[in-house]
Amino acid sequence: MQITINNEVLDITAGTTLQQLVFSRLGEKQNGIAVAVNNTVISRNLHDSHILQPHDTVLIIKATQGG
Structure with missing residues (x-):
């Protein structure tokens, strides 16, 4: 199945959890x-119990240091 992660389309296995991704x-x-x-x-x-669904859009934001 396909999802979008940070604006990139990705094929993943059905039943993939958010934690696995x-x-x-x-x-x-x-x-x-x-x-x-x-x-x-x-x-x-909740990451380990959240099952991703087809066409979900996932956004991962990573904090950075700076000023």
């Missing part, structure tokens, strides 16, 4: 991120 993109380094699915922020404690 984030881990595949960022690995272990997930500090300082926020994730939204279809313009709704999903709490980190």
Whole structure:
């Protein structure tokens, strides 16, 4: 099935959780991120139970330092 992640169309396996997707993109380094699915922020404690659906739009925002 297809989803969009940060404006990139991606084919993923049906039943993929949000946590699996984030881990595949960022690995272990997930500090300082926020994730939204279809313009709704999903709490980190729900990532492992949130099953992605066809045509979902996922946005991963990573905090950066600077001034």
